[in-house]
Each structure stands twice: as C-alpha cells, then as structure tokens.
Amino acid sequence: MKHLFAHILTLLLAITLVATEASAQQFSKRKQYNSVGVSLNAMNYFGDIVPKPSIPSFRFAATRPNIGLSFTRRFAPRISARANFAYGRITGDDAKAADQNDPDARFRYNRNMNFRNDILELSAVGIFDLIENRNNYLRRPDLVPYVFAGVAVFHHNPKGLVGSDGPSSQGEYVALQPLGTEGQRVAGGGGTYNLTQFSIPFGGGVRYKINKQFDIALEIGWRKTFTDYLDDVSKNYTAAANLPTPLAQYFGRDITRKDQGIDFASFTSPSERRGKSNEKDWYIVTGIHVNYILAPRVKSPKFR
Template identity: 70%
Template sequence: MKQFFTHILALLLVVSLVASEANAQQFSKRKQYNSVGVSLNAMNYFGDIVPKASIPSLRFAATRPNIGVNITHRFAPRISARVALAYGQITGDDEKAADKTDPDARFRYHRNMNFRNNIFEVSAVGIFDLIANRNNYIKRPDFVPYVFAGVAVFHHNPRGEVRGGDIAGTGVTQGAIVNLQPLRTEGVDYALTNISIPFGGGVRYKLNKSFDIGLEIGWRKTFTDYLDDVSGVYIDQAKLGSAEARYFGRGITRTDDGTFINFNVPGEMRGKGNEKDWYIVTGLNVNYILAPRVKSPKFR
C-alpha cells in the first residue's frame, strides 16, 4: 500500500513537470487566470480506532464536516497551483466501531478508547488537468477530470470523553472532555503541528463563464500516529501523573456485561504502532474565476 501511494505521487510529479515545460511557451499570460473558491466536505480518518486495523477501514457514521477556502492560479493548459485553508473534525470510538463478536476486533472493543480531533490545515498543491485548456478562461472545457498532489501543514488537538466515571476509582468526572496530548498516556510528548502529503483527484464542471463546480476526494498521508492519541503500548501507572492520565492511559476496559474494569499491563498492546494515521476529505467545491485584466496596446 505504501509503495503504491509513493509511485502515484512520483508519477504525478513527473507528468506535471513534463507537461508544464512543454506547454509553458504556448500559454501566454493573457490566458492565465486566478480563481477563488469555497468547499463543503466530509472528513474521515484511518488509524487505530476504526472497525478494522487497516488503512482502508473507516466508519461512515463517524464522518464529520469540513469547510475550506482556496485560491488557484492557472499557469499552463493543464497545470494549476492551489493554496487552501480548511477546518474540520475527525473522530473515533471503540464502543461503536469495534464488533465485540469479531475475534480480530474484540480487543479494540474492550480497550474502549474514544477521541475527537479538530484539524486546521494549510495546503499547497499542484493540479494536473487530464483535459487541456489552450484557450482563455471563457472557452475552457465544460468537464475536466484532474489529479493533484502537494504538501500541507496541519494543527490538531485530540480530546477524549470520560466514560465510566468513578466506577474505576479514577476521580474524574463522567462526561468530561479532556485534552489528551498533555496527559502523555503512552509517555510520548508528540507534536500538535505536523506535515502531511495531500493527494487525490476530482472532476470540475463549468456552470457558466465565471463559475465552476466540482467534486473532489483527497487523502492526507501524515507522519504521526497520534491523531487519535493511540499508537504503542500501555505504560507503568506510576508514570501517569494525573487522574485523567490514569483513566485514559491505563485503559478503562468494557466487559461483556457492560461494566468497567481497569486494564493496566505495562507493555501490553494499546495501538497498532506500525502505521501512521491518515485523514480523508471528500466534498463539493465552488470556484469563481477572477477575469484577468487585458491591457490594450498603446499607439503613438
């Protein structure tokens, strides 16, 4: 899977560079233009708190909204660059995602972890149109499929909901929403600002002279395994410095009869550990083309 995505990114880069070089001399500045847009999206996540312990597994009921704004500049018949800001949420819940009757998912059900994470993202991507527009913006094609890839910086903050309260003698309040990163539940002080690799594809439709509407799906390959605050193993309870840390860090395990017990075996698996987390953004975007100003020739 990793090699597949690596090859896709490499191919997009090579094709974009070749096409840009071949078309740059043919595409005058008069035909270049900018557009601004807004997007309304659905956001999902791949990580440790999903139905199956694999990247393609996600729980559609955990879908959350994402909104964004962007500005795009067209450089060549097939090449554009886009800068975007986006804000959305991802979430996961062992109680709802893991099937306790499935031997492969039973551990995750009893682990009983949950999280929600608001993500603010700034991205810059190159867009390669599969149908070229060698004319000005007015004569652009009606329907254009495209692919994109680039780089993004995102800020996140995973939080968890306390469930079970004082049943386990933790001293934390039932229903409290707690910031998880400061708790160091696995003894790791991970960063809340990270880099990701956005890539994907979409289709764009010309509504009229000035407006395009499109559908797009984009994956974000991150370099952190802590979007959900779950990655490695349980650590010694003595290293957990607060009631909230002991609650989330030692594991409040749900039993088959619905009660809660402590689960704290240092070194016992808490997360998969060998896969980084991903998030995916799918949605609708509307773009308004800023008509370029054409300078009239001066005659003397």
C-alpha cells in the same frame, strides 16, 4: 496499501513537473487567470480506532464536516496551483467501531478508546488537468477530470470523552496530548508528540463549468501524515507509575468495562499492545468545491 499510495503520489508529482515545463512555454500570460473558491466536505480518518486495522477501513457514521477557502492560479493549459485553508473534525470510538463478537476486533472493543480531533490545515498543491485548455477562461472545457498533489501543514489536538466512571465531569472532552497517555512525560519517555505536523495531500476530482464565471467540482483527497497520534493511540500500555494524574490513568489505562467482567488490570499491563505503532495515521477529505473566476485584466495595446 501504503506502498500503492506512495507509488501513486510519486507518479502524480512526476507528471506535474514534466507537464509544467512543457506547457508553460506555450501558454501566454493573457490566458492565465485566478479563481477563489469555497468547499464543503466530509472528513474521515484511518488509524487505530477504526473497524479494521487497515487504511481503507473507516466508519461512515464517524464522518464529520470540513469547510475550506481556496485561491487558484491557472498557469498553463493543464497546470494550476492552489492554496487552501480548511477546518474539519475527525472522530473515532472503539465501542462503536469494533465488533465485540469479531475475534479480530475484540482487542479494540475491550480497549474502549475514543477521541475527536479538530484539524486546521494550510495546503499548497499542483493540479494537473487530464483535458487541456489552450484558450482563455471563457472557452475552457465543460467537464475536466484532474489529479493533484502537494504539501500541507496542519494543527491538531486530540481529545477524549470522559464517561460516567471518569475522574472529572461526565461528558467533558479533555485534551489528551498533555496527559502523556503512553508514558511520554516521564523521565526517559522521549517526550510527547507535536500538535503541528506536515502531511502530503493528493487525490483527484472532476470539475464542471456552470457558466463563464463559475466552476463546481467533486473531489476526493488523501492526507498522508507523519504522525501516529491523530487519535492519541500508537504504541504500548505503560505502568501506572508513569501516569501521574487521574486523567492520565483514566485514558492511559483505566477506561474500564467492569460491567462486562473484563480483567482490565491484566489487559492493560505494561508493554501490552495499545496501538499499531508501525502505521501512521491518515485522513481523507471528500466534497464539493465551488470556484469563482476572477476575470483577468487585459491591457489594451498602446499606439504611437
């Protein structure tokens, strides 16, 4: 699946670059225009705390909102560029995502991890329309499918929920990165992960012309990240000695299911698998975009 996404992204970027060079020369500056927009989206994540250990697997019940503001510049009959700032949340919970009766999911159910992560994202993408418009904005097509790809930087901060058996207040969300739950903060642990990361956004949508000033679009976009720690789960369990605080031990080893008779000391022994370290985490944003077109100022010709 990850190879398929990589091929799709490469194709989108190639199409955008070729089309930009060919069409920009035939599109006068008088026809170029800007627009501003808002978006209301649904946000999901693909990672270690999902029903199945695969990219397409996610819980619809874990969907959380995402909102965004954007600025778009139309450069050519098929080409636009968009800058977007968005805020949203992703969540995951082994107790709800993994079926204890499924042999393939029992490991994740027993692991009993949970998290939520608020994400701030700033992105820049190129948009390629599948239907071109060689006229001005007033005569743009009514319905236009499009694809996009680009680059983004995002800031995240995974947090875990303390249960009734935790070392701090029940119901409190605690930042997980400072705890070093996989022993990252001990000598030789290699340091913990960064909270500011890059991603590659890509996807597609369909845009509809409401009137001369407004467009509305339905869009879906994937974010290929380069971190496996959106959920604070990646590699193996570490020894208790590498988790110096009660909270680090709670989230790193001791999220127990004692009431179900699980030998948790054995389950979380050092070097036992905690996450799937060969896969990076993803998140997906699906929603509605409303854009307002800023009518370009047309300079009148000067006569002498």
